[in-house]
Amino acid sequence: MKTRKPAGTPALAGLLSLVLLVGAACGGGTPAGSARIGDVQVTNATARATTDDVSALYFTVDNGGQEADALVSASSDSATMVHLMSTAMEGMSMQMREVARIEVPAGGRVELAPGGYHVMLMGVARPLKVGERIELTLKFERAGTVRLRVPVVSYSGGQ
Numbered sequence: 001m002k003t004r005k006p007a008g009t010p011a012l013a014g015l016l017s018l019v020l021l022v023g024a025a026c027g028g029g030t031p032a033g034s035a036r037i038g039d040v041q042v043t044n045a046t047a048r049a050t051t052d053d054v055s056a057l058y059f060t061v062d063n064g065g066q067e068a069d070a071l072v073s074a075s076s077d078s079a080t081m082v083h084l085m086s087t088a089m090e091g092m093s094m095q096m097r098e099v100a101r102i103e104v105p106a107g108g109r110v111e112l113a114p115g116g117y118h119v120m121l122m123g124v125a126r127p128l129k130v131g132e133r134i135e136l137t138l139k140f141e142r143a144g145t146v147r148l149r150v151p152v153v154s155y156s157g158g159q
Contacts, residue, residue, distance in 0.1 A: 032133065032151050038143035039065030040104065045150045047121070049130045055079070057119040057136060057150060058112045063104040069142040071102040071110075078134040080123030087115055096120075101141070114155065128152045 033045035045059035055078075063069050074082045086099045094115070102117050104110050112118050119136070128134065133149045140146070 032149055033059065035138075035146045035148040037140065037146040039063055040069055040140050040143040040146075042138060042146065042148060045136065045148055046153045047128055047134055047136075047150045048155050049128050049152050050124060051127050053079075053122065053124045055121040055124055055128050056085075056114070057121065058114065059150075060112070061102075061104050061110045063106060063108055065142075066106050067142060068106050068108075069104045069140050071104065071138060072100070072141050073139040074119045075137045075139075076121060076134055078124055078128070079121035080125075081121075083120045083122065085118050085120045087118070104140075130154050 031043075034041070034043045036042070041062045041064065043060045043062070045057060048056045048058075057074075061071060071084065074084060076082050083098045084100070084102055085096050086102075087094055087096050089095075099117075102110060102112070110117065130152055132152045134152065135147060136150045137145060137147045
């Protein structure tokens with residue numbers, strides 16, 4: 001008994017290969033707002049759209065290594081000042097405080113998100129608009145320095 005391949009299968013496979021090749025050539029291997037250095041991977045980075053000179057950046061840091069690491073600084077050409085921040089309840093109000101470092105445990109994850117750790121941009125040169133991308137440089141104590149392009153998005157709900 002002879003089996004038949006569906007018509008168009010070689011053409012579809014060729015088209016899929018072409019799409020994957022073009023995507024890889026255009027940087028499709030690393031999504032926007034993501035980067036890796038050593039055992040540390042930064043993912044889902046976003047910057048808050050703004051109409052004034054202050055913005056916040058949020059992302060996830062995964063440490064696949066056997067030793068703890070720490071985010072020790074951040075910088076961006078989009079702002080005159082960049083700070084590592086923590087937000088926490090103190091009594092009946094939320095308080096933001098600058099922190100010297102954000103610990104990332106061995107084999108662990110840290111989420112920088114509204115209401116917790118985040119990177120604060122102050123002195124933003126011009127309002128950040130949805131759809132733009134800004135450059136962000138993160139320095140880790142052990143892994144070193146990594147640059148990434150962060151998409152600007154809209155946050156709602158008073159976050």
